[in-house]
Amino acid sequence: MKLRVHAVEPRSRANGPGARFVVWTAGCTLGCPGCFNPATHDPRGGNEVEIESLAAQLAATRGIEGLSLSGGEPLQQAEAAAALLLAARALGLSTLAFSGYTIEEIRALPHGDAVLAQLDVLIDGRYVSTERLATGLRGSANQRIQLLTDRYRRAEVEATPVAEIRIGKTGEVVLTGVDPLKLRR
Ligand code: SF4
Structure with missing residues (x-):
């Protein structure tokens, strides 16, 4: 089975509690005005990657x-x-997802319940630019932190830094987080 992937960041501290492996999937039709990541919208963008390959990358990444x-x-x-x-769970890792769907919408989607069953934390709901928040992992105030297991407390999720800048070995700059550029203006 393959996942269409926009980008991967093997170690981030701005996408949930602690150091986390982050996968940005490619393709979104929800069309939130003011979306901060339009480069990810094309359902034919990115690359198709085998789940086994991503799982192997997860297993090989230390300290997450x-x-x-x-x-x-x-x-x-x-x-x-x-x-x-x-x-990820089989490797003992915690799991978190950001979705523009609400949890109620996810339950009605094909395989939605299967995703929820494997999540510790879900950040749900469309990004609403007029309710911009950009803190505590929520892009806008309508979005909710859904704790689906007891792995994390809400305060641990909310303590996630709003932005992260990493400069790679070859000089590439990676910006991530719920507020990678605007710094909550
Ligand atoms: S904010 Fe998220 S759900 Fe909304 S259009 Fe952008 S990528 Fe899609």
Whole structure:
């Protein structure tokens, strides 16, 4: 099974509690005005990657405590997303996903329940630019932190830094987080 992936960041501290492996899926049709990541919208963008390959990358990455799925819209590839989350859990990693769908909408999606069954934390709901928040992992105030297991407390999720800048060995600059550029203006 394959997941269409926009980007991967093997170690981030701005996408959930602790150091996390982050996968941004490619493809989103939800069209939130003011979306901060339009480069991820094309459902034919990025690359198709085997779940086994991503699981192997997860297993080889030292010092991470979890996997975060972002996008794009992970729930528009729900079956593959559930398979990747399952693989992360099998490695003892915690799991978190950002979705533009609400949890109620996810329950009605094909394979939506399978994704929820593999998640510790879900940040749900469309980004609403007029309710911009950009803190505590929520892009806007309508979005909710759904604690689906007892792995984390809400305060631990909310303590996630709003932005992160990493400069790679070859000089590439990686910006991530719920507020990578605007710094909550
Ligand atoms: S769901 Fe996320 S990626 Fe999709 S349009 Fe809304 S903010 Fe952008």
